Amino acid sequence: MNEIIYDVNIKMSEMITAHPGLATMLGRFGLSLGFGDKSVKDVCASRGVSVDFFLLMCNVYNNESYLPSMDDLLATDMSGLVPYLQLSHTYYAGKRLPHIEHHLHHIAEQMPQRVAGVFMRFFAEYRDEVTAHFHYEEKNVFPHIVSLQNGEAGTDYRIKDYLAAHSNIEDKLDDLLQIIFKYLPQSATGDDAVDVVYDILQLSADLKKHALIEEKILVPYVKTLEKKMS
């Protein structure tokens, strides 16, 4: 399925109403709420966002079976890709993970001390792993892409090294969910546990999309750019 399911002329407010999940993405395009009755096209234009790129990402985000073809990618202004991924990282590492950690602290306070430490350490290790993963991409991958997109030769980095280094950062989050679902001591199963389950589910789904974008869009796209330059 390769069709764009959104129309650039519908109101942005209608699109978000129909697909509230997209609201979390707006910030990653530098867009904010309060768009009045403007169309998707006009909202994007007012902030200098490529509407094609915006719709492409919305489709990927919202549509299980959608993956853009290489022709789609090459016909789209992809200059927003690196800023988008960068802002996603900022959102996960700066907002979501601290938020979840805060909840987990409350849960841990109700646990026997013996296990609370291990529980929190599990999360801290996960957070460090994710942060290192993001840092690697920001340091190695993003400058390379920007250089290629500017018509330069790219850095010394090669995208084929990327998949090898691309560790899975979703599994541990799923483990955390399983632990909370099944194995929390009865003393620690209050509202906090339920709240954090929602937060983790949302982050987990978001990170899976993020990984999909990186592996199925970014990698083939950059490979094509590298070929063009060589």
Next chain:
Amino acid sequence: MKTRVLIVEPSQIIVEGLVHMLQDKPNIKLLSPEYNLQYLQERIVAGKPDVMLVNANMAAQAVKACGGKKIGVLGLVYQYVDPTTRSLFCDIVDIRDSGVAIVDKIVRAASYSSKPCEPTTDRYELTKRETTVLIEVAKGLTNKEIANKLNVSTYTVISHRKNIVSKTGIKSVAGLTVYALLNNLIDENVLE
């Protein structure tokens, strides 16, 4: 042949929900439900159920009422139930199970009834051997180290680990360590 099912459950909501889900199933014949244990033994003699769906809190008495008859006893679980109680049942029907899954479990339990009802480990519970392997994994040992320590092949360890992952739903070593601690399988001091 239809599987004869007796529901033993004090909650009317649960009973009526189950009856509603099961009454039209072609392979199931529902006996009229029993809300308490008072006449259970007589009902079993008269109704000849193949499978009983029993409230987990009634486990011990219900199994006793079977009196060694060939009946598959399924536990009805809607909150935490301790492993010892769970082990009294052939299988567990969780309140969050889908209709399809429940029918499936009932039909499977009917095949247990070819054997006398006896406690089995349910398939979510780790076996003793799996628990032993889990403890070593949680301590940070590699498959090869575990194989040497337990005097089995690496292949066996891998197969135990697959079962551990599918039963606990936890994939990472760090996650399994938390699991082992929460279940008092290891002491946090062994980790340092």
